[in-house]
Amino acid sequence: MKSAIIGCGGISRTHINAILKTKSEIVALCDIDVIKAQKIKEEFNLNAEIYQDYQKILEKDIDVVHILTPHYLHAEMAYFFLKKNINVLSEKPMGITLNQLKKIEKIAKKSQAQYGVCLQNRYNPTSLWLYNYLKDKKVTYAHADICWHRDEKYYASDYWRGKKKLEGGGVLINQAIHTLDLLQWFFGRPKSVVADINNFSLKDKIEVEDSAMVLFKGEKSSYSIFATNSAKTDLSPIINLKLETGENIILSKDRLIVDNKIIEIEDDINIYGKRCYGNGHEHLISDFYYKIEKKNKFEIDAEEAIVSSKMVLYAYKSRGKIKIIEE
Structure with a gap:
């Protein structure tokens, strides 16, 4: 699959590392600070176009958009791409007003694409x-x-x-x-x-x-x-x-402690049908891509x-x- 990153701040590195482990290709980076996007491109040696306007990344063939921007932009951007039937994985929160939440919930039901939020814990x-x-x-x-x-x-x-x-x-x-x-x-x-x-x-x-x-x-x-x-x-x-x-x-x-006893939990337990590895973000992103590929519902969607x-x-x-x- 081909992916785009919108917002090249600190959390973008976590998303990029996880995306690359899915063998997907990052074809677009978007940030109002072009220098920040260029540094990320060079750091990960990505063959990606750099954009300042998030709407222009539609020039590329995109399967998944990762929204890693300031909170107030999450809903606006998610709505734009869901309306275009492009899969969206957004950092939290889903939105910062009740109207934004309702708008995303409504478009997510209509869209042919998947929508997910990073509630990785x-x-x-x-x-x-x-x-x-x-x-x-x-x-x-x-x-x-x-x-x-x-x-x-x-x-x-x-x-x-x-x-x-x-x-x-x-x-x-x-x-x-x-x-x-x-x-x-x-x-x-x-x-x-x-x-x-x-x-x-x-x-x-x-x-x-x-x-x-x-x-x-x-x-x-x-x-x-x-x-x-x-x-x-x-x-x-x-x-x-x-x-x-x-x-x-x-x-x-x-x-995890139950009645003062530490519960030993294996690191390789299954989560949502996939093996557990790495941190929460890494596994959530892997699961999101897996669900898109298999055309199965991602659990942490708009309704959740x-x-x-x-x-x-x-x-x-x-x-x-x-x-x-x-x-």
Whole structure:
């Protein structure tokens, strides 16, 4: 297959390495900063055309477009290519407004192409083990903690960071959305949300939140999350849950503890019909290409990815009051 990369920032290297492992060809690189795109081309020795205007990459024969741009551009670009029946794999979030989400969900249903979002933590072996383990069990409660470090220098590193209309939000939409996706995947889609959101460390520096405490309630179970990117250093995200049986389970990226016992998980377990290898991004991208080739449905599509994005956007709407999350 022939691929195009839109957005040649840091995450593009992760996508390019994964694409090349699928034996696909990268034929187009697009970035408003041509020098940045040229550096990526030379670094990976790619035989790719460089573009500044993403719409012009249609000059090439493209099978898959990877959207790795600032948040506010994700929905606009995805809509353009899906309308042209070109497969789209987008970085999170799916969009930064409810209207954007609805627009992508609608066009994805009409398009002959596949649409996927990089919520790659589902591909971690620990995540898959827990998902399967919980299938026949009832959860009493679950809570997640996210502690990251994002300082003024980080937000000053690019024009869109920390701007409400461009990034869409702060720690919830940028760092915590992956854990929110795991929470709803494990425990069911929430029906309501109440949130307390604040900016403690960078007042007058950014327009978005650095900390949030959020409670979700659904038909199956309730769960909560505390997220901050004002910590002194990055800590591993943790999900702590208790089952009706009394079992206590703690999940981190690469460790799973059940009643104080570490669960040993083989590295080569199957995920979505493919063997698990490498990091989450690598396996997700491999799976996306595999599903396109086999004409099978990619699981983290618009209908699935919209859930965590809605969780974030309705948390922003809450302002301390219970909000019903509309279907």
